[in-house]
Amino acid sequence: MVSLFKSGKPLLGVDIGTSSVKTVQLKPHGKGYDLVHMGIAPLPPEAIVDGAIMDGGAVIGAIQQIFDEHKVTVKDVAVAVSGHSVIIKPIKMPLMKPQELEESIQWEAEQHIPFAIEDVNLDFEILESPPGAVEMDVLLVAVKKDVIGEYLTVASSAGLNVAVVDVDAFAVANAFEAAYEVNPNEVTALLHVGAAVTTITILRGGVLVFTRDSVIGGNRYNESIQKMLGLSYEQAETLKLGGQVDGYTAADSQSAIDLVHAELAGDIRRSIDFFRSASASGVIHRALVSGGVACLPRFIPHLGEALELQIEVANPFRQMKADPKRFDPEYLEHIGPQLAVGVGLALRQRGDR
Ligand SMILES: Nc1ncnc2c1ncn2[C@@H]1O[C@H](COP(=O)(O)OP(=O)(O)OP(=O)(O)O)[C@@H](O)[C@H]1O
Ligand SMILES: [Mg+2]
Numbered sequence: 001m002v003s004l005f006k007s008g009k010p011l012l013g014v015d016i017g018t019s020s021v022k023t024v025q026l027k028p029h030g031k032g033y034d035l036v037h038m039g040i041a042p043l044p045p046e047a048i049v050d051g052a053i054m055d056g057g058a059v060i061g062a063i064q065q066i067f068d069e070h071k072v073t074v075k076d077v078a079v080a081v082s083g084h085s086v087i088i089k090p091i092k093m094p095l096m097k098p099q100e101l102e103e104s105i106q107w108e109a110e111q112h113i114p115f116a117i118e119d120v121n122l123d124f125e126i127l128e129s130p131p132g133a134v135e136m137d138v139l140l141v142a143v144k145k146d147v148i149g150e151y152l153t154v155a156s157s158a159g160l161n162v163a164v165v166d167v168d169a170f171a172v173a174n175a176f177e178a179a180y181e182v183n184p185n186e187v188t189a190l191l192h193v194g195a196a197v198t199t200i201t202i203l204r205g206g207v208l209v210f211t212r213d214s215v216i217g218g219n220r221y222n223e224s225i226q227k228m229l230g231l232s233y234e235q236a237e238t239l240k241l242g243g244q245v246d247g248y249t250a251a252d253s254q255s256a257i258d259l260v261h262a263e264l265a266g267d268i269r270r271s272i273d274f275f276r277s278a279s280a281s282g283v284i285h286r287a288l289v290s291g292g293v294a295c296l297p298r299f300i301p302h303l304g305e306a307l308e309l310q311i312e313v314a315n316p317f318r319q320m321k322a323d324p325k326r327f328d329p330e331y332l333e334h335i336g337p338q339l340a341v342g343v344g345l346a347l348r349q350r351g352d353r
Contacts, residue, residue, distance in 0.1 A: 011163055012037075012074040013345030014063065015171070016151070018048045019195035019218065019292065021062040024342035025074060026320070033178070033347075035322040035332075038339060039066035045233055050196070051083020053150045056157065063158040078164035078345040079151050080171045082197055085144035087113045087120075088169060088211050090127065092135045098126065101138065113142045120144055121165075127207060139208060141167065164348045168192065169201045169211040171344030172290060175316040178347055180288075182206045187279075188286045189309070191268060192340060193293035195219050198264065200271045202284070210275045214267040218293045221260045228256040240296070261299055265306035272307055288314040290340035316343040 013024040025037040041062035047055040066072065089112050093101065105124050110117050120142040127137040148165055155162045172192045182188070184205040192199040195218040202210040218240075225236035229252060235245045239253040276282035287309045293299060294313050304311040315336040322332055 010074070011076050011078040011346065011348050012072065012160075013171075013342040013348070014077045014079050014155070014160070015339075015341040015345060016048065016053070016059055016079060016154075017043075017194055017341070018197070019043060021059065021066065022339055022342040023063075023066050023070075023072065024339055024346040025072070026343070026346045029321060033320045035317060035320050035327060037070055037072055038327070038332075038335070038342070039070045039072070040335070040338075041065040041069075048196070051081055051085060052147055053154055056150070056154045059154050060158045063155075063160070067158075075159065075161050076163045077155060077160045078166055078348040079155065079162055080166045080168050080341055080345055081143055081147055081151060082168040082199065082213070083147075085147040086167050087115075087140070087142045088167065088208075089113075089140045090209065091138050091140050093138050095134065095136055101126070105138070105140070109140055109142060112140055115142070115144060119146070121148060125208075127209065143167065164345070166345060166348065168194075168197070168341050169199050169208065171341040172199060173201055173203055173206070173208050173344070174347050175290075175340045175344035176203070176288065176314065177206045178343070179314070179316045179318050179320075186285045187281075187283060188288065189272065189275075189284050189307075190314070191287065191289045191291075191303070191311075193217055193264070193289060193291035193299075195292065198268065198291070198293075200268055202275050209279075210271075212271045212274075214264070214271070216260070216264045216267050217291070218296075220264065221257055221293075221296070224256040224260045225253045229253065242297075257296070258298070258302075261302040262306075265303050268303065269306050272309075284309060287311050290314040290316070290337040292338045294337040295334065313337055314340055316340050 015022040020040050020042045023039045026033040027036050043062055044058055047058040091112055109122055123141045125139040127139055129136050152162050172190050176190055188203045190201040198214040198217050200212050221240050222233050222236040225239055238245045239250050242250045300311050317332055317336050
Protein backbone atom coordinates (compact mmCIF):
# COMPACT_ATOMS: atom_id res chain seq x y z
CA MET A 1 0.00 0.00 0.00
CA VAL A 2 0.91 3.63 -0.11
CA SER A 3 3.91 4.87 1.78
CA LEU A 4 5.80 8.08 1.48
CA PHE A 5 9.26 6.60 1.88
CA LYS A 6 10.10 2.99 1.23
CA SER A 7 12.58 0.51 2.65
CA GLY A 8 13.07 -3.24 2.56
CA LYS A 9 14.47 -3.63 6.08
CA PRO A 10 12.64 -5.07 9.13
CA LEU A 11 11.13 -2.17 11.02
CA LEU A 12 9.83 -1.33 14.44
CA GLY A 13 6.30 0.11 14.28
CA VAL A 14 6.17 3.31 16.32
CA ASP A 15 2.65 4.72 16.66
CA ILE A 16 2.83 8.22 18.13
CA GLY A 17 -0.76 8.76 19.24
CA THR A 18 -2.40 11.62 21.11
CA SER A 19 -2.59 9.69 24.38
CA SER A 20 0.42 7.39 24.13
CA VAL A 21 3.32 6.04 22.10
CA LYS A 22 2.84 2.41 21.12
CA THR A 23 5.52 0.18 19.61
CA VAL A 24 5.29 -3.25 17.94
CA GLN A 25 7.99 -5.51 16.55
CA LEU A 26 7.18 -8.60 14.47
CA LYS A 27 9.27 -11.35 12.96
CA PRO A 28 8.19 -13.19 9.81
CA HIS A 29 7.50 -16.85 10.59
CA GLY A 30 6.37 -19.12 7.75
CA LYS A 31 3.39 -17.39 6.17
CA GLY A 32 2.70 -15.40 9.32
CA TYR A 33 4.45 -13.47 12.07
CA ASP A 34 5.72 -13.86 15.60
CA LEU A 35 5.25 -11.05 18.07
CA VAL A 36 8.71 -10.02 19.25
CA HIS A 37 7.87 -6.93 21.28
CA MET A 38 5.05 -4.57 22.18
CA GLY A 39 5.27 -1.50 24.35
CA ILE A 40 3.11 1.43 25.39
CA ALA A 41 4.01 4.64 27.23
CA PRO A 42 1.58 7.46 28.05
CA LEU A 43 1.93 11.01 26.77
CA PRO A 44 0.76 14.10 28.65
CA PRO A 45 -2.33 15.85 27.25
CA GLU A 46 -1.36 18.48 24.61
CA ALA A 47 1.89 16.70 23.62
CA ILE A 48 0.20 15.91 20.28
CA VAL A 49 -2.50 18.21 18.94
CA ASP A 50 -4.33 17.36 15.71
CA GLY A 51 -1.54 14.99 14.73
CA ALA A 52 1.17 17.64 15.16
CA ILE A 53 3.92 17.20 17.75
CA MET A 54 3.70 20.10 20.23
CA ASP A 55 5.98 18.66 22.92
CA GLY A 56 8.82 16.79 21.24
CA GLY A 57 10.58 16.19 24.58
CA ALA A 58 7.58 14.28 25.94
CA VAL A 59 7.44 12.08 22.83
CA ILE A 60 11.17 11.36 22.97
CA GLY A 61 10.83 10.54 26.68
CA ALA A 62 7.98 8.09 26.00
CA ILE A 63 9.96 6.37 23.23
CA GLN A 64 13.02 6.09 25.48
CA GLN A 65 10.88 4.73 28.31
CA ILE A 66 9.68 1.88 26.06
CA PHE A 67 13.19 1.20 24.73
CA ASP A 68 14.64 1.04 28.26
CA GLU A 69 11.81 -1.02 29.73
CA HIS A 70 11.78 -3.62 26.95
CA LYS A 71 15.45 -3.44 25.97
CA VAL A 72 14.56 -2.70 22.35
CA THR A 73 17.58 -2.42 20.08
CA VAL A 74 15.96 -1.86 16.65
CA LYS A 75 16.72 1.59 15.27
CA ASP A 76 14.89 1.56 11.93
CA VAL A 77 11.26 2.48 12.42
CA ALA A 78 7.98 3.08 10.61
CA VAL A 79 5.82 5.95 11.84
CA ALA A 80 2.37 7.17 10.85
CA VAL A 81 0.90 10.63 10.55
CA SER A 82 -2.75 11.61 10.90
CA GLY A 83 -4.93 14.68 11.34
CA HIS A 84 -5.62 17.69 9.12
CA SER A 85 -2.22 17.58 7.45
CA VAL A 86 -3.12 14.29 5.77
CA ILE A 87 -5.39 14.24 2.74
CA ILE A 88 -6.53 10.91 1.28
CA LYS A 89 -8.90 11.32 -1.62
CA PRO A 90 -10.17 9.10 -4.42
CA ILE A 91 -9.99 11.09 -7.68
CA LYS A 92 -10.84 10.41 -11.31
CA MET A 93 -8.11 10.66 -13.96
CA PRO A 94 -8.11 10.04 -17.70
CA LEU A 95 -6.83 6.54 -18.57
CA MET A 96 -3.03 6.54 -18.72
CA LYS A 97 -0.01 4.44 -17.91
CA PRO A 98 1.36 4.46 -14.33
CA GLN A 99 4.48 6.31 -15.46
CA GLU A 100 2.44 9.05 -17.14
CA LEU A 101 0.31 9.25 -14.04
CA GLU A 102 3.41 9.78 -11.95
CA GLU A 103 4.17 12.85 -14.04
CA SER A 104 0.69 14.33 -14.19
CA ILE A 105 -0.40 13.62 -10.62
CA GLN A 106 1.40 16.74 -9.38
CA TRP A 107 -0.73 18.97 -11.59
CA GLU A 108 -3.89 17.06 -10.88
CA ALA A 109 -3.31 16.99 -7.11
CA GLU A 110 -3.23 20.78 -6.94
CA GLN A 111 -6.98 20.95 -7.56
CA HIS A 112 -7.77 18.43 -4.86
CA ILE A 113 -5.75 19.46 -1.85
CA PRO A 114 -6.02 22.60 0.25
CA PHE A 115 -2.22 23.07 0.49
CA ALA A 116 0.44 24.34 -1.91
CA ILE A 117 1.83 21.41 -3.86
CA GLU A 118 5.42 22.22 -2.89
CA ASP A 119 4.42 21.92 0.79
CA VAL A 120 3.30 18.28 0.57
CA ASN A 121 4.68 14.82 -0.09
CA LEU A 122 2.48 13.07 -2.63
CA ASP A 123 1.75 9.42 -3.27
CA PHE A 124 -0.99 7.60 -5.13
CA GLU A 125 -2.47 4.21 -5.75
CA ILE A 126 -4.39 3.16 -8.86
CA LEU A 127 -7.70 1.63 -7.82
CA GLU A 128 -9.49 -1.05 -9.77
CA SER A 129 -11.97 0.46 -12.24
CA PRO A 130 -15.03 -1.32 -13.63
CA PRO A 131 -14.43 -2.96 -17.04
CA GLY A 132 -14.86 -0.51 -19.92
CA ALA A 133 -14.36 2.57 -17.75
CA VAL A 134 -13.15 5.64 -19.64
CA GLU A 135 -11.54 7.14 -16.57
CA MET A 136 -9.50 5.56 -13.82
CA ASP A 137 -9.94 5.84 -10.10
CA VAL A 138 -6.82 6.91 -8.27
CA LEU A 139 -6.33 7.26 -4.56
CA LEU A 140 -4.39 10.43 -3.87
CA VAL A 141 -2.39 10.76 -0.65
CA ALA A 142 -0.83 14.04 0.40
CA VAL A 143 0.92 14.82 3.68
CA LYS A 144 2.29 18.20 4.69
CA LYS A 145 6.08 18.18 4.68
CA ASP A 146 6.40 20.23 7.86
CA VAL A 147 4.47 17.60 9.84
CA ILE A 148 6.62 14.81 8.42
CA GLY A 149 9.63 16.95 9.31
CA GLU A 150 8.54 17.13 12.97
CA TYR A 151 8.26 13.34 13.13
CA LEU A 152 11.69 12.91 11.55
CA THR A 153 13.27 15.39 13.97
CA VAL A 154 11.73 13.78 17.05
CA ALA A 155 12.66 10.27 15.87
CA SER A 156 16.21 11.32 15.16
CA SER A 157 16.52 12.98 18.60
CA ALA A 158 15.36 9.66 20.08
CA GLY A 159 18.20 7.96 18.15
CA LEU A 160 15.90 6.41 15.55
CA ASN A 161 15.96 6.33 11.80
CA VAL A 162 12.58 6.69 10.07
CA ALA A 163 12.46 4.33 7.09
CA VAL A 164 8.73 4.56 6.32
CA VAL A 165 6.19 7.32 6.86
CA ASP A 166 2.70 5.87 6.61
CA VAL A 167 -0.75 7.19 7.51
CA ASP A 168 -3.04 5.76 10.21
CA ALA A 169 -5.76 4.62 7.79
CA PHE A 170 -3.33 2.51 5.74
CA ALA A 171 -1.65 1.07 8.82
CA VAL A 172 -5.03 -0.06 10.21
CA ALA A 173 -5.91 -1.57 6.81
CA ASN A 174 -2.59 -3.47 6.68
CA ALA A 175 -3.09 -4.81 10.20
CA PHE A 176 -6.57 -5.99 9.22
CA GLU A 177 -5.31 -7.71 6.07
CA ALA A 178 -2.67 -9.64 8.01
CA ALA A 179 -5.13 -10.79 10.65
CA TYR A 180 -8.28 -11.63 8.69
CA GLU A 181 -9.11 -13.50 5.51
CA VAL A 182 -10.05 -10.93 2.90
CA ASN A 183 -12.45 -11.99 0.14
CA PRO A 184 -12.04 -10.00 -3.10
CA ASN A 185 -15.54 -8.52 -3.14
CA GLU A 186 -16.09 -8.21 0.57
CA VAL A 187 -16.66 -4.67 1.82
CA THR A 188 -15.21 -4.03 5.27
CA ALA A 189 -15.54 -0.96 7.45
CA LEU A 190 -12.60 -0.36 9.78
CA LEU A 191 -13.47 2.06 12.57
CA HIS A 192 -10.36 3.06 14.47
CA VAL A 193 -11.32 5.13 17.51
CA GLY A 194 -8.33 6.78 19.17
CA ALA A 195 -8.09 9.54 21.76
CA ALA A 196 -8.44 12.53 19.42
CA VAL A 197 -9.39 11.07 16.06
CA THR A 198 -11.67 8.37 14.69
CA THR A 199 -10.53 7.05 11.35
CA ILE A 200 -13.29 5.50 9.27
CA THR A 201 -11.87 3.38 6.46
CA ILE A 202 -13.71 1.21 3.97
CA LEU A 203 -11.98 -1.55 2.03
CA ARG A 204 -13.25 -3.52 -0.92
CA GLY A 205 -11.27 -6.73 -0.92
CA GLY A 206 -8.01 -5.46 0.53
CA VAL A 207 -8.18 -2.12 -1.23
CA LEU A 208 -8.93 1.15 0.49
CA VAL A 209 -11.82 2.84 -1.31
CA PHE A 210 -12.94 5.42 1.23
CA THR A 211 -11.53 7.07 4.32
CA ARG A 212 -12.59 9.97 6.52
CA ASP A 213 -11.66 11.23 9.95
CA SER A 214 -13.98 12.32 12.71
CA VAL A 215 -12.59 14.63 15.37
CA ILE A 216 -14.55 12.78 18.04
CA GLY A 217 -12.55 10.18 19.96
CA GLY A 218 -11.81 9.07 23.51
CA ASN A 219 -10.97 12.59 24.68
CA ARG A 220 -14.51 13.74 23.95
CA TYR A 221 -15.73 11.40 26.70
CA ASN A 222 -13.39 13.09 29.16
CA GLU A 223 -14.67 16.54 28.14
CA SER A 224 -18.26 15.41 28.58
CA ILE A 225 -17.55 13.94 32.05
CA GLN A 226 -15.53 17.04 33.03
CA LYS A 227 -18.39 19.33 32.07
CA MET A 228 -21.13 17.30 33.72
CA LEU A 229 -19.33 16.60 37.01
CA GLY A 230 -16.89 19.55 37.23
CA LEU A 231 -13.77 17.36 37.25
CA SER A 232 -10.29 17.58 35.74
CA TYR A 233 -9.22 15.69 32.59
CA GLU A 234 -7.30 13.13 34.67
CA GLN A 235 -10.21 12.61 37.07
CA ALA A 236 -12.56 12.12 34.12
CA GLU A 237 -10.13 9.57 32.64
CA THR A 238 -10.17 7.60 35.93
CA LEU A 239 -13.98 7.48 35.94
CA LYS A 240 -14.10 6.56 32.25
CA LEU A 241 -11.80 3.59 32.90
CA GLY A 242 -14.13 2.38 35.66
CA GLY A 243 -12.38 3.89 38.70
CA GLN A 244 -13.53 6.20 41.51
CA VAL A 245 -12.60 9.79 42.26
CA ASP A 246 -13.71 12.48 44.71
CA GLY A 247 -16.76 10.53 45.87
CA TYR A 248 -17.85 9.80 42.31
CA THR A 249 -18.04 6.28 40.89
CA ALA A 250 -17.98 5.21 37.24
CA ALA A 251 -21.79 4.96 37.34
CA ASP A 252 -22.01 8.74 37.90
CA SER A 253 -20.28 9.33 34.57
CA GLN A 254 -22.53 6.99 32.58
CA SER A 255 -24.94 9.63 31.28
CA ALA A 256 -22.01 11.83 30.16
CA ILE A 257 -20.52 8.78 28.41
CA ASP A 258 -23.81 7.83 26.75
CA LEU A 259 -24.10 11.34 25.28
CA VAL A 260 -20.76 10.88 23.51
CA HIS A 261 -21.63 7.32 22.44
CA ALA A 262 -24.56 8.86 20.56
CA GLU A 263 -22.52 11.78 19.19
CA LEU A 264 -19.67 9.57 17.95
CA ALA A 265 -21.97 6.91 16.52
CA GLY A 266 -23.88 9.68 14.68
CA ASP A 267 -20.67 11.04 13.20
CA ILE A 268 -19.52 7.60 12.05
CA ARG A 269 -22.99 6.98 10.65
CA ARG A 270 -22.75 10.11 8.50
CA SER A 271 -19.54 8.83 6.89
CA ILE A 272 -20.97 5.35 6.41
CA ASP A 273 -24.14 6.83 4.86
CA PHE A 274 -21.99 8.89 2.51
CA PHE A 275 -20.16 5.76 1.39
CA ARG A 276 -23.39 3.79 1.10
CA SER A 277 -24.96 6.43 -1.14
CA ALA A 278 -21.84 6.82 -3.32
CA SER A 279 -21.10 3.11 -3.86
CA ALA A 280 -22.95 0.88 -6.30
CA SER A 281 -24.43 -1.62 -3.85
CA GLY A 282 -23.92 0.26 -0.61
CA VAL A 283 -23.51 -3.05 1.20
CA ILE A 284 -21.02 -3.36 4.06
CA HIS A 285 -20.36 -6.99 4.88
CA ARG A 286 -18.26 -6.57 7.96
CA ALA A 287 -17.37 -3.85 10.50
CA LEU A 288 -14.43 -3.95 12.90
CA VAL A 289 -13.60 -1.52 15.67
CA SER A 290 -10.07 -0.83 16.88
CA GLY A 291 -8.34 1.91 18.91
CA GLY A 292 -8.42 2.33 22.69
CA VAL A 293 -12.10 3.29 22.78
CA ALA A 294 -13.07 -0.21 21.54
CA CYS A 295 -12.70 -1.26 25.20
CA LEU A 296 -15.22 1.28 26.50
CA PRO A 297 -18.27 -0.58 27.86
CA ARG A 298 -21.51 -0.20 25.83
CA PHE A 299 -19.72 1.45 22.90
CA ILE A 300 -19.88 -1.58 20.58
CA PRO A 301 -23.62 -2.34 21.03
CA HIS A 302 -24.41 1.38 20.75
CA LEU A 303 -22.47 1.64 17.50
CA GLY A 304 -23.97 -1.56 16.09
CA GLU A 305 -27.45 -0.19 16.61
CA ALA A 306 -26.62 3.22 15.12
CA LEU A 307 -24.98 1.73 12.02
CA GLU A 308 -27.35 -1.22 11.70
CA LEU A 309 -24.30 -3.46 11.45
CA GLN A 310 -22.88 -6.33 13.42
CA ILE A 311 -19.70 -4.92 14.97
CA GLU A 312 -16.63 -6.96 15.92
CA VAL A 313 -13.69 -5.84 18.01
CA ALA A 314 -10.55 -6.19 15.88
CA ASN A 315 -7.69 -8.31 17.15
CA PRO A 316 -4.62 -7.66 14.98
CA PHE A 317 -2.72 -10.45 16.76
CA ARG A 318 -5.25 -13.20 16.07
CA GLN A 319 -3.10 -14.94 13.43
CA MET A 320 0.23 -14.24 15.09
CA LYS A 321 2.28 -16.38 17.41
CA ALA A 322 3.04 -14.81 20.79
CA ASP A 323 4.96 -16.62 23.50
CA PRO A 324 2.45 -16.90 26.41
CA LYS A 325 5.35 -16.72 28.90
CA ARG A 326 6.18 -13.23 27.67
CA PHE A 327 2.77 -11.99 26.56
CA ASP A 328 -0.26 -12.77 28.69
CA PRO A 329 -2.88 -13.93 26.11
CA GLU A 330 -5.71 -12.18 27.94
CA TYR A 331 -3.82 -8.88 28.07
CA LEU A 332 -2.88 -9.21 24.41
CA GLU A 333 -6.49 -9.65 23.39
CA HIS A 334 -7.45 -6.65 25.53
CA ILE A 335 -4.70 -4.34 24.25
CA GLY A 336 -4.77 -5.68 20.65
CA PRO A 337 -7.33 -3.21 19.25
CA GLN A 338 -5.27 -0.28 20.58
CA LEU A 339 -2.18 -1.59 18.77
CA ALA A 340 -3.75 -1.80 15.31
CA VAL A 341 -1.70 1.11 13.91
CA GLY A 342 1.48 -0.19 15.57
CA VAL A 343 0.96 -3.65 14.06
CA GLY A 344 0.23 -2.15 10.64
CA LEU A 345 3.48 -0.19 10.86
CA ALA A 346 5.52 -3.19 12.05
CA LEU A 347 4.26 -5.08 8.98
CA ARG A 348 6.04 -2.55 6.83
CA GLN A 349 9.14 -4.69 7.29
CA ARG A 350 8.14 -6.41 4.08
CA GLY A 351 9.04 -3.18 2.35
CA ASP A 352 7.25 -2.22 -0.84
CA ARG A 353 3.73 -3.50 -1.05
N1 LIG B 1 -9.98 0.11 28.78
C1 LIG B 1 -10.39 1.26 28.27
N2 LIG B 1 -11.66 1.68 28.46
C2 LIG B 1 -12.07 2.85 27.95
N3 LIG B 1 -11.33 3.70 27.23
C3 LIG B 1 -10.07 3.33 27.01
C4 LIG B 1 -9.53 2.12 27.51
N4 LIG B 1 -8.24 2.04 27.14
C5 LIG B 1 -7.99 3.17 26.42
N5 LIG B 1 -9.08 3.94 26.37
C6 LIG B 1 -9.21 5.25 25.72
O1 LIG B 1 -8.76 5.13 24.38
C7 LIG B 1 -8.10 6.35 23.99
C8 LIG B 1 -6.70 5.99 23.53
O2 LIG B 1 -6.77 5.17 22.40
P1 LIG B 1 -5.56 5.08 21.38
O3 LIG B 1 -4.34 4.66 22.10
O4 LIG B 1 -6.04 4.22 20.26
O5 LIG B 1 -5.44 6.60 20.93
P2 LIG B 1 -4.14 7.41 20.46
O6 LIG B 1 -3.46 6.61 19.40
O7 LIG B 1 -3.32 7.79 21.62
O8 LIG B 1 -4.80 8.72 19.87
P3 LIG B 1 -5.05 9.24 18.36
O9 LIG B 1 -4.88 8.06 17.45
O10 LIG B 1 -6.44 9.77 18.37
O11 LIG B 1 -4.03 10.29 18.15
C9 LIG B 1 -8.07 7.25 25.19
O12 LIG B 1 -9.13 8.18 25.10
C10 LIG B 1 -8.30 6.28 26.35
O13 LIG B 1 -8.95 6.90 27.44
MG1 LIG C 1 -3.87 6.38 17.36
